[in-house]
Amino acid sequence: MSTTNRQNLFALQQLAANDADEFPGVHTEASILDGTAEAQTSHAGGEHGGETLEDIIELTERARLGLIPSAPWTPSFVFTIDTLELYRVSHARCPQFSIYAFTKTLADLHGVPPRSTMHQHFSIAFDLYLDLRRRTEAQVLHHLGRDTPAWRMKNCCPACTYKLEGEDQLIFSMLVTMDGNDSLKRVLRRGPDDDGPGESNERYDDRDASDGYYLSREEVDAWARRRVGEDNPCKERWKNMVNDVTSKMWGIFDETGIFLCLCRHGFALVLVDMLKSGELSKYPLAVVEHLLKHFGVDLGVGYDIGCHFCTTLNNSELGPEAREAHLRCLVGAFHGHAHNRLCQVCFLALYVEGLGIEDLEGCERRFSRSNALAGSCRRASRFHRQQEITAYFKHMDDFDVYANLATFLCSNYEQCLKILDDEPIVWRLMCEQDVLDGSEFVQALADEREYLTELYKSSKKTVETPETRYAALRRAQSDDAAFTPGKSKAEIALRHATEKKERTAVAVAEIERELSIVTRWSRDNPRYVAAEKQARFLEYQRALDRLELLVVERLFELTKMNQSGTGYKMRKHVAKSLQARSKAVRSAVARYNAAAAAVTPPRESVDIEKVLEYAFLADFDLLRHSHHGVEGQYWARPAYRAIMNRWFRLERAREEITRLDIEIPRFVTWMRDEGVFLRKHEGALRRTEGKTEEEVERDYELALHVEEYRMRRGRFDQSHMMRLGALKRKWGLRFTASLTPGVPLLHVAMDAGMEMDVDERAPRAGEQGDLSMQEDEGKASEDEDNSDIEGDDAHDERVSEMLFKLTGLGIDAEERGESIAD
Structure with a gap:
C-alpha cells in the first residue's frame, strides 16, 4: 500500500480518538460512520502500491473503524458497517427505499451536495458487505454442522x-x-440490432x-x-x-x-x-x-x-x-x-x-x-x-x-375455540332440518359430487347420441330422393349425401354392435323418442348455459363501469365490450328460444329487450332452471347447504386444534433445544485450551456471531413464551396443548444439528418436571464451559427462567396438582 494511503488511513484512525474541533476542515468519525464522508485515499491523487481488497479490509479491521471501501485500490468512498446495516434492514422492511434515495438522504442530513456517483460507490460497498455477511454466516453454519445443502x-x-x-x-x-x-x-x-432487439450483452456473472x-x-x-x-x-x-x-x-x-x-x-x-x-x-x-x-x-x-x-x-x-x-x-x-x-x-x-x-x-x-x-x-x-x-x-x-410464529399459533387456537362456541346453535339447526348427525352432510357432499360428475360427463358428450345418429341416417336416406340428376349443384349435393350416408351407416353399425341392438329402431320406437327428447334437452341446456354466462358477464361489466373510481379510459373500454357483448347476447337469446321451443314440454321464451335491461343478478331468474332436477335435490336447499357449511367449519376447527396441540409442543421443545445447543457451541468457541493464537482469535469472532444470533432469538423466544402462557391462562381447560418440552425424534434432532444434546437435555415426557429446575441443573453443568460469557448473559438466562415460571411453561396442571383456572 502506498505511503499516502497509509497516512490517510492512519489519520482516520486518529480521528476516532480525538474531538472534531481539534481538526478543523477534516471529516470526523461521526460523518464517516454516517456514510457521507469521502475517505481521502484517492481523492488526493495518491499512487496505489498493488494493495488488494484483503489488505484494505484487514487494515480497516485493525483500525477498528468498521469501514467498507468502494474499490479494492484507491477507493473514493468508504462506508461504515453501521451505515450499510442500516440500509440493509431499512430496504428489507421497505423495498421501495432504493440506494439512490438513501445516499441522497445522507447528503441532505449533512447539508452537503450529493455526488452524482455516490450511489454507485455505495452499491459496490453494499455488495461487498452482503458477501461478507454470507461468508461469515457460512463459517458459523459450518461450525454448527448446519451447512448441508437442504438444511435450511x-x-x-x-x-x-x-x-x-x-x-x-x-x-x-x-x-x-x-x-x-x-x-x-x-x-x-x-x-443494438437493425433487425431486432439484438443479442444479450450482459456481463457474465457466476x-x-x-x-x-x-x-x-x-x-x-x-x-x-x-x-x-x-x-x-x-x-x-x-x-x-x-x-x-x-x-x-x-x-x-x-x-x-x-x-x-x-x-x-x-x-x-x-x-x-x-x-x-x-x-x-x-x-x-x-x-x-x-x-x-x-x-x-x-x-x-x-x-x-x-x-x-x-x-x-x-x-x-x-x-x-x-x-x-x-x-x-x-x-x-x-x-x-x-x-x-x-x-x-x-x-x-x-x-x-x-x-x-x-x-x-x-x-x-x-x-x-x-x-x-x-x-x-x-x-x-x-x-x-x-x-x-x-x-x-x-x-x-x-x-x-x-417473530410472529407464536402469534400465528395462538390466533388460530383462539379462532377455533370461538368457532366451536357455535356448536349448540348448529345442532339446533340440524334438528330443525331433521339431520341426525354430521355423517349425513358427508353423504350429501358425496351425492353432490356424483351428480355434478355425471352432469359434467353428459355436457361433454356430443348432442349426436347413438339414437340421433341413426335418425340422421334416416333423414339422409329420405333427402336423397329430393335431388334432381343432371344439375351440377344437385350432383354435388347427391355425392356429398351419399358419402355422408356411407359414413353414417358405418357409425350406426358400430353403435348397434356396442349397444347390442338387434332390430333397427324406427321413429315411433319408444327408445328412439326418448333419445331424441334427451338430445333436444341437452341442446336446450347448452343454450341456457351460454346465455347465462353472457348475461352474468354483462352484469359484472355494468357494475364495474358504474363503480366509483373507474377511470374514463376504462369506462370507454367497458362500454365497447358491452356493445360487442350485446350482439352476442342477441344471438344467444335466439338460440335459447329455438331450443326452448323444441323441448318437451316447451319452455318459456326470453325477450331480448328485457334481458338487456337487467341491472342486477337477482333480476335474471333462469339460473335456478339451469339443469333439470337440481332444485329438487335435498342438498341443493339453501338452508340445508348453509347448515352443512357450518358443520364442516366445526369439523375443520377440531382438526386445527388437533394439529396445534402437536405443533405447539414442537415449537416449545425447539426453543429449549436451540438455546442449549447454541450456548454449548458458544462456550466451545470461547475456550482457548489447545488452540493456536489464530484459532483463538477466529473462534472468538465466531462466538460473537453465535452469541448475537442466540440473544436475538432469545428475545423472540421470551415473547413467544409469554404469548403461549397468556393463551393457556385465558382459556383454561379448553387449551389442551402441552407446554412441556418433549423428546425430539432422533433423525429430526440430527437433521437440526442437535444430536449431541438429545440424550442430555431432552428427557422423556413422563420424566419431564419443572423446566426451570432442569434449566438450573443443566446450567450448573455448563458453568465451566461458559465461564467466558459476560455477566449480562447470565442475567438474561435468569430472566428467561422467570418467564418460564410465570407462563407455566413446562409445568402441566396434573403435575402441579392444581387446576389451570385457579
Whole structure:
C-alpha cells in the first residue's frame, strides 16, 4: 500500500480518538460512520502500491473503524458497517427505499451536495458487505454442522419439522402452499440490432446469492418436457392452465417472475425463477419433486390450480412417487371460490378432511408485500435481482415470520375455540332440518359430487347420441330422393349425401354392435323418442348455459363501469365490450328460444329487450332452471347447504386444534433445544485450551456471531413464551396443548444439528418436571464451559427462567396438582 494511503488511513484512525474541533476542515468519525464522508485515499491523487481488497479490509479491521471501501485500490468512498446495516434492514422492511434515495438522504442530513456517483460507490460497498455477511454466516453454519445443502429448508419451521416422540399421526404431515407471481420481472440487456432487439450483452456473472432458497435452473428444466393433462372443468377460468398462454412471454424479459413455496406458517421453502415464460407446469413439478425428496409422505400442497395440477402430476414421471407418498393437491380458500363447483366439492379447503382452518393462501399474502421489490429488480443484473429477492425473504423469515410464529399459533387456537362456541346453535339447526348427525352432510357432499360428475360427463358428450345418429341416417336416406340428376349443384349435393350416408351407416353399425341392438329402431320406437327428447334437452341446456354466462358477464361489466373510481379510459373500454357483448347476447337469446321451443314440454321464451335491461343478478331468474332436477335435490336447499357449511367449519376447527396441540409442543421443545445447543457451541468457541493464537482469535469472532444470533432469538423466544402462557391462562381447560418440552425424534434432532444434546437435555415426557429446575441443573453443568460469557448473559438466562415460571411453561396442571383456572 502506498505511503499516502497509509497516512490517510492512519489519520482516520486518529480521528476516532480525538474531538472534531481539534481538526478543523477534516471529516470526523461521526460523518464517516454516517456514510457521507469521502475517505481521502484517492481523492488526493495518491499512487496505489498493488494493495488488494484483503489488505484494505484487514487494515480497516485493525483500525477498528468498521469501514467498507468502494474499490479494492484507491477507493473514493468508504462506508461504515453501521451505515450499510442500516440500509440493509431499512430496504428489507421497505423495498421501495432504493440506494439512490438513501445516499441522497445522507447528503441532505449533512447539508452537503450529493455526488452524482455516490450511489454507485455505495452499491459496490453494499455488495461487498452482503458477501461478507454470507461468508461469515457460512463459517458459523459450518461450525454448527448446519451447512448441508437442504438444511435450511428442512429446519426453517420448527412447528412443521421438529417432530417429537409419541405424537399422534396427522392426515397431512405437513401443509405447504405454492404459487407463481409475475411482478418481479427483469429486463434482459441487449445490444443494438437493425433487425431486432439484438443479442444479450450482459456481463457474465457466476456469483451465487441463493443462500439455499433457490432451485437451480437445471433442476427445473429437467421437467420442461410438455405434458398434456386430461380435460378440466376449470380450464376456461384460469389462464395458467392453458399451455399456449403460459409458454409465451414478452421477449424483453429474461426472468419473468418467481414461483414460491411456503409452509403453512409462512416460512419460505423453495424459490424458482420463471424464465421467458408464464407459469408453466415444470415449476410446480420441480418444487414437488424437491418436497418429496426432503419431507417424505402425507404432504398437502395448496395451489390456485390444484385441480388441474393434480392431473398433470399424475400423468408425469413423478406421478407414481407422489401417489406412493400420498401427496394430495389442494385449492386455497380464496381461489377456490372462483373454481367450478365440481372442483370445489373435491378440492376446496372447507371440505378436505384433515386440513383444519388453513386457507393455503400464504403466497398471496407474501406476494402483496414482495411486489414492492419490482422497482429494484426490473433493471438489475441477474445476480443483483437474486440477491435482492433472497435478502428480502431471508429477512422476512427471521424478523417477521419467526417473530410472529407464536402469534400465528395462538390466533388460530383462539379462532377455533370461538368457532366451536357455535356448536349448540348448529345442532339446533340440524334438528330443525331433521339431520341426525354430521355423517349425513358427508353423504350429501358425496351425492353432490356424483351428480355434478355425471352432469359434467353428459355436457361433454356430443348432442349426436347413438339414437340421433341413426335418425340422421334416416333423414339422409329420405333427402336423397329430393335431388334432381343432371344439375351440377344437385350432383354435388347427391355425392356429398351419399358419402355422408356411407359414413353414417358405418357409425350406426358400430353403435348397434356396442349397444347390442338387434332390430333397427324406427321413429315411433319408444327408445328412439326418448333419445331424441334427451338430445333436444341437452341442446336446450347448452343454450341456457351460454346465455347465462353472457348475461352474468354483462352484469359484472355494468357494475364495474358504474363503480366509483373507474377511470374514463376504462369506462370507454367497458362500454365497447358491452356493445360487442350485446350482439352476442342477441344471438344467444335466439338460440335459447329455438331450443326452448323444441323441448318437451316447451319452455318459456326470453325477450331480448328485457334481458338487456337487467341491472342486477337477482333480476335474471333462469339460473335456478339451469339443469333439470337440481332444485329438487335435498342438498341443493339453501338452508340445508348453509347448515352443512357450518358443520364442516366445526369439523375443520377440531382438526386445527388437533394439529396445534402437536405443533405447539414442537415449537416449545425447539426453543429449549436451540438455546442449549447454541450456548454449548458458544462456550466451545470461547475456550482457548489447545488452540493456536489464530484459532483463538477466529473462534472468538465466531462466538460473537453465535452469541448475537442466540440473544436475538432469545428475545423472540421470551415473547413467544409469554404469548403461549397468556393463551393457556385465558382459556383454561379448553387449551389442551402441552407446554412441556418433549423428546425430539432422533433423525429430526440430527437433521437440526442437535444430536449431541438429545440424550442430555431432552428427557422423556413422563420424566419431564419443572423446566426451570432442569434449566438450573443443566446450567450448573455448563458453568465451566461458559465461564467466558459476560455477566449480562447470565442475567438474561435468569430472566428467561422467570418467564418460564410465570407462563407455566413446562409445568402441566396434573403435575402441579392444581387446576389451570385457579
